[in-house]
Amino acid sequence: MKMTLPQDPPTKPAAERARLLLAAFDAAPDGLIVLNPEGLVVLCNREAATLAGLGNARVSGQPFAELARLSALNWAPIEELVASGRSGDMILRSDGMGAIFVTLRRIADQPGALALTLRDLAVFDHARRRATGERDPAGFSSTVERRLRPDFARQRQLSPYLDRIIARGERALLQGARVIITGESGVGKTEIARHLHSFVANGADPFVAVNCAAIPETLFESELFGYERGAFTGALTEGKKGLIEAAEGGTLFLDEIGEIPLTLQAKLLSFLEDGLVLRVGSTRPRRVNLRIITATNRDLLEMAEDRRFRLDLYYRLAVVNMPIKPLRDMPELLDHLIERFLTAINQRRAQPLVLSADLRARLLAYHYPGNIRELANLLQQISVLGDGEDELPRRLQSVQPAPDPGAEGGSLRAQVAGFETRVIEEAIRIHGSKRKAAAALGVDIGTIVRKTRKEP
Numbered sequence: 001m002k003m004t005l006p007q008d009p010p011t012k013p014a015a016e017r018a019r020l021l022l023a024a025f026d027a028a029p030d031g032l033i034v035l036n037p038e039g040l041v042v043l044c045n046r047e048a049a050t051l052a053g054l055g056n057a058r059v060s061g062q063p064f065a066e067l068a069r070l071s072a073l074n075w076a077p078i079e080e081l082v083a084s085g086r087s088g089d090m091i092l093r094s095d096g097m098g099a100i101f102v103t104l105r106r107i108a109d110q111p112g113a114l115a116l117t118l119r120d121l122a123v124f125d126h127a128r129r130r131a132t133g134e135r136d137p138a139g140f141s142s143t144v145e146r147r148l149r150p151d152f153a154r155q156r157q158l159s160p161y162l163d164r165i166i167a168r169g170e171r172a173l174l175q176g177a178r179v180i181i182t183g184e185s186g187v188g189k190t191e192i193a194r195h196l197h198s199f200v201a202n203g204a205d206p207f208v209a210v211n212c213a214a215i216p217e218t219l220f221e222s223e224l225f226g227y228e229r230g231a232f233t234g235a236l237t238e239g240k241k242g243l244i245e246a247a248e249g250g251t252l253f254l255d256e257i258g259e260i261p262l263t264l265q266a267k268l269l270s271f272l273e274d275g276l277v278l279r280v281g282s283t284r285p286r287r288v289n290l291r292i293i294t295a296t297n298r299d300l301l302e303m304a305e306d307r308r309f310r311l312d313l314y315y316r317l318a319v320v321n322m323p324i325k326p327l328r329d330m331p332e333l334l335d336h337l338i339e340r341f342l343t344a345i346n347q348r349r350a351q352p353l354v355l356s357a358d359l360r361a362r363l364l365a366y367h368y369p370g371n372i373r374e375l376a377n378l379l380q381q382i383s384v385l386g387d388g389e390d391e392l393p394r395r396l397q398s399v400q401p402a403p404d405p406g407a408e409g410g411s412l413r414a415q416v417a418g419f420e421t422r423v424i425e426e427a428i429r430i431h432g433s434k435r436k437a438a439a440a441l442g443v444d445i446g447t448i449v450r451k452t453r454k455e456p
């Protein structure tokens, strides 16, 4: 988000200085928000907009309460601090943004004016790890990646289906039951596993994600279980702990579990039964405590019938199933996801990417065989290539956008009724029954029945 400073028309050198200052604030690695004595936002730099999840919202000149309303963070404790007239520090948390350290200071010589700084605690953590030579936990490579994490709190409000499935997974993990997440590639299985991990784990517990399809069969055992020194030619002299041990105290996420070689399935089963890891070349078992979440886009029961997956392993891993629908069957998430990816993209652009109505309609009508990953990828391509018809990725060029409800003419009453019918029909399609659609739309079943009754 670009900042603006309200001011008198400046002379040329003063204008240049102001521009430079604004650019410098935008380049700063910390977030800065300045409130004038009237409580209006006079400055909100790019990092503050990012950390507060404001996207491209215009907050300059707005009351602080409006910024708080638009933000993904819960500002209530800071609003109290502002009202109390004291300075102070606080940590604000949100599902999508992680933990943000906020300081509030009075500005000297400017009675009533306030400066708030915002810092992403993950940056400190990352810096501390670099200083001590520690590795970042698997799956956390940069703060940018962290900030693009899904806002599941919002997505759960939008999709009662997703809410039900995620709540099921949370309950299962709280009770120590193992979950398997199933669904097409790109539906967000890894993100959901990461969410479940943060739901039950302490902040410092490791989350180790392993893509079973990416490990060559010959290396599988040593990667997963580790090896003792001299276990084989090329082994490190001091030996190496495997991914299971690396996840000690946290979560091991085994993605594409259907790809795990049959020979190793027996060894994994044995670990699941007694919690003991035997490194390759070792005779000394080590006890490892962790939780395991698995995911697959294969039908493991069918694989078990063909003897390509052990049924006993399946029952150990799949106590609770979390089937994630493809994106085309969760259209209620599309608008939100588009906005979220645009926000992420615009953090790295000088000129924000604004989608034309036609392009947005095409994005809403497309069927996304690659699911959420494909949507993110398409928006990235549009950001780089532009959104002119010729530049559009071929997949989108052939999409027929859904008709614009406002374009069909007729009286306002008729158009509103038409729109209402489409919303109801879509809700019934998504939720599978009129009763569930009524619950999702917050109306009683009688209303839905009445409004969908065909006039004779």
Ligand SMILES: Nc1ncnc2c1ncn2[C@@H]1O[C@H](COP(=O)(O)OP(=O)(O)OP(=O)(O)O)[C@@H](O)[C@H]1O
Residues within 6 Å of the ligand: 149, 150, 151, 155, 183, 184, 185, 186, 187, 188, 189, 190, 191, 192, 255, 297, 337, 340, 372, 373, 376
């Ligand atoms: N709910 C979501 N909100 C926002 N972004 C998401 C969401 N789910 C997934 N993504 C993004 O979509 C991409 C694919 O997600 P993810 O890797 O979790 O899918 P997957 O189902 O595990 O895929 P695969 O089966 O190929 O491993 C990632 O870039 C991820 O950040």
